[in-house]
Amino acid sequence: MNTECEDPAALVVLANFESPLAVGAREVSIQRQWSQQAPRKLWLTRPGDVVITPVPISEPFRRYVAERLGTPRNSVRVVTLPDTPGLPMSQALKGQGLLRPLRAMVRDAPGARLLPTALDAASIALAADLDIPVLPYEAGRPRPDVLRAVAELNTKSGFRIRAGQLALRLPHGVVCTGAQLGRVIGELLSTYEEVVVKPDRSAGGHGLRFVTRNDRSRPAPPPHSRWVVERYVADARAVSAQGEVTAAGVEVPYDGEMRMSGGSFTGYRAPLDDLPEKTREELAGWTRALGRHLAATGYRGPYSLDAVADRSGTLYALECNVRRTATTTAHALVTRLTRAGHPAPAWSTGTVRTGSRLSFDRAVARLDKAGLDFRPGDVEGVLLYTDRPKDGRGWRYAALAPDRARLAELEARLTAALGSAQGGPKGRN
Structure with a gap:
């Protein structure tokens, strides 16, 4: 959908x-x-x-x-x-x-x-x-109560409450005020080697901070601000599934792996096809459960559920985004460009940095010269996903291909054609 x-x-x-x-x-x-x-x-x-x-x-x-x-x-x-x-x-x-x-x-x-x-x-x-x-x-x-429900679920604390009611597995964590934050961090670090400190309302990893037992400094935010402190799930992969609530019901159109750097979102790769099947099924099931709750409130539209999967494949829910996210436009674009009769493609988003400043037309010319420039009717290629970056160097792209192996090849060729270092490497959740 x-x-x-x-x-x-x-x-x-x-x-x-x-x-x-x-x-x-x-x-x-x-x-x-x-x-x-x-x-x-x-x-x-x-x-x-x-x-x-x-x-x-x-x-x-x-x-x-x-x-x-x-x-x-x-x-x-x-x-x-x-x-x-x-x-x-x-x-x-x-x-x-x-x-x-x-x-x-x-x-x-x-x-x-x-x-x-x-x-x-x-x-x-x-x-x-x-x-x-x-x-x-x-x-x-939407009714005013729908807006209130949406606003609440877009907070880390609101999500944790709802996730607990829906029986979603969560990392151990505590919701607190800025005045309580130092004490809460210390208490959790007495049990865990590392914790993640998150502003209650934030997106894309903004304001997130990792704190270990060896860290001597502690954040000192305004006393009445709200925070969530959670156990850091080590060696985990950041994953998400996209849900859609319509009048007819709840769908899960796609899932994928989030590319992260220092806790910040830098890109996406879909579909999620290299985790244990039971892990992927659990993520989809959690996403549907959240969607049924949203449908009951009167919400209609897209939402996402973000999680991490540890080395054993155990899944932990982190947050939800009840809005159009950094992946919804890309998925809509890829779906729109894929012609009828072709299987659903593998696709990705990310950032590639050029060694020098480029105009928009010059960046397109480089894609064309490398045989990567997507044109109507193609089944694979690379698109410049948004306008020329301010610095002329950090270019956001969307890539699509028939399968994951071919997609990885296109991204490698993109790095060689456009720049020196592709953004969006896997990193900490």
Whole structure:
């Protein structure tokens, strides 16, 4: 199921990466960093759609996406917001006088629906201002209690409570305040060699810290902040499964291994086909159980369950993300580009660093010269997943191939063609 690509109505794609669902409102720098990925939302669009983005989208990238999707150039309208750190996008639209022209665009697209990256109060307010429904809610928009449930599950503490009720296996851990954090870390380190310290509301590994018994320093956050301290599961692989809640029920469209570096997410590889089958089945079962709970609250849409598998294949749930994540757009893109009649491909995302700064067109030319540039009708290749990076060197990509062995070969060729060191190596959970 790909809600983004299967709905016949026009989409108003809201790239609201600066959402309080993911991190605290004061985390302006990381929100700005994540917002640089907003151009990737173009991969979800069709002619007549609208994209609302917090960062400009270059003409070369717009041209590139249209050519790879086989859609007319400039058939998607882009609304770019001025830099408004800490301000919800719906308020920024009003403050910059952009709401009225956006309403006119929506009137030109009867039946349009809003597709937010994060389902938060500000995105629902924008849907109300535009008088359009939110995809994929049958009743038009989610109830306030759905938003509260989503906000709670996007915290580490909220997830631990729900996971316990659903009988998901968790690493031993404690929820505490900033004032209690030092004591809690010390108590857990009396039992375990290493612990993971996590801000209660965070995403992508932001703010996460590993602490060992030999560490003399201890974090000293604000006393009323909230934290989770967990046993570190050594030598584990970071895995996840993606769920989708629809009116018809719960599905698990894909699973994969997360590429991590220092606890931060750097990429993904799917499907997850080299763990014990019982481990993969357990991950899918946990994901369905979480989805049934979400369905009961009235939630509709995607969510993910993140976990680690230790050397024996024992699975431990870590957190869930009840929103569109770093993998949902990539999976929708790969599914869209895979022609009928072909088996589901293996695919991956990551970052490759070039030795020198490149323009967007120059980076594409290097892919083309190496025989890696994906074109409509191909069954394998590499795509530049988002716009030119600010430094011109750290290029995000999506790759697809008929199987995992061929995918690994493409990524090796990509590193040789574009850069000096591929991002996204396996690392600590």
